[in-house]
Amino acid sequence: MSGRADIQIPPSPERWVTDTAGFLSPQALQTLDARLEAYDRQAGHQVIVYIGKTTGGYPIEEFADKAFQAWAVGRKGLDDGVALFIMAEDRTIRVEIGYGLESVIPDILAGRIINDILIPKLKAGDSDGAVNEAVSAILRAISGEAVPAPELKKGRRSAVKDILIILAVIAFAIFFITNPSLALWFLINIFGGGAGSRSGGSWSTGRAGSSRGGSWGGGGWSKSSGGGFRSSGGGFRGGGGRSGGGGASGRW
């Protein structure tokens, strides 16, 4: 067990596609990264590609498991992340699937992506094509599944939201002490009034509508939310997903 702890896991990547081995051509890397970024923002599933040189003698399965855990790919609770690891010098590949997607990308499918797409193309020297097609196959598989709910993105602006809630509670407490009867009247009104009167301005009641709003596209809603994500981080950030060693590996 003590030897296992020594494995070096790089810090969480900043982008959806990371290539520290010069494996992909710059434009292929950019297009793929943009594609996975857009997929993350639209569909909510985090799919990342990490290309390194070597695991330093450790099995790639172990590296992949530890990295997936450290980077928390996928959303918390849904565990819907996928990570494709390629070690250029070791010539090893691992597709690591989050718990939530194990039924959508069973090991057999992950194995076929590796054995039928990645390995033949890598053997032929087409690394751009190999990674691109493998990612396409992964996205195709996920898109056919039934865990949608891209709304869980809320976590990213939760810090601001929490502060606002705390401030509101404090303000209300003061209000309650100074003028209890008016405060009570207020409370009854809010809870009795129903969602109808609030839905216009509120984030929380807009839940069902918000996902629809996102898919309408160019509306004010999706623009403002997109801007929010960008300013609060810009790059890739793990959402708290977990995996349990699902997926497949191979070598070429």
Next chain:
Amino acid sequence: MATEGTPAGTARPRRKIGLGLGCLVIVIIGLLILGTWGAGIYNSLVSLDQNVRSQWAQVENAYQRRADLIPNLVETVKGAAGFEQQTYTAVAEARAKVGQIRLDESLLTNSEAFARFQAAQDELGSAISRLLVAVENYPELRATQAFRDLQVQLEGTENRITVERQRFNEAAQAFNTKRMSFPTVLVAGLFGSRFAEKAYFKAQAGAETAPKVKF
């Protein structure tokens, strides 16, 4: 008490009552603090214990997954002409042995039973490895899609077992450390076997990493 009947003694019992009340209040406050403290420790032990249990469920799932693949594996290799019978009967026997072990929560705290469980599972794992090595001599079997899929599933399952076992050990270690450290051990002792020490998976002799089902 008899001397307190004099008028001069009336102030004394009142002071005594006051003193007694003060002591009572202090004792009650002390008990409250002790109780809250004990409850806090109890709750944290419960949550760590639940972690171990849920992680144990994951380990069981991973083992069950492997066990479920075995009939399929045996069927697939049986079909190959002249396949050595003893390799797949060994797998079937090992699986049967695993099936005989009763799985319940008491296994977690009984290190002997736990070791027996692990031994049976490890035996099954090595029987599968031997079978897969034997398959190397049957290239036409290895080339079939059915076998390749099975192989991927077996690899995936072995990997899951490794991962979940490791996480189980981490959870068990967190529980045991908490349970054995000083103030907690007093509280844990009050509940007898409710918070007994958890057993660990031990690394197989000579195998630091997962048994590789590789070709």
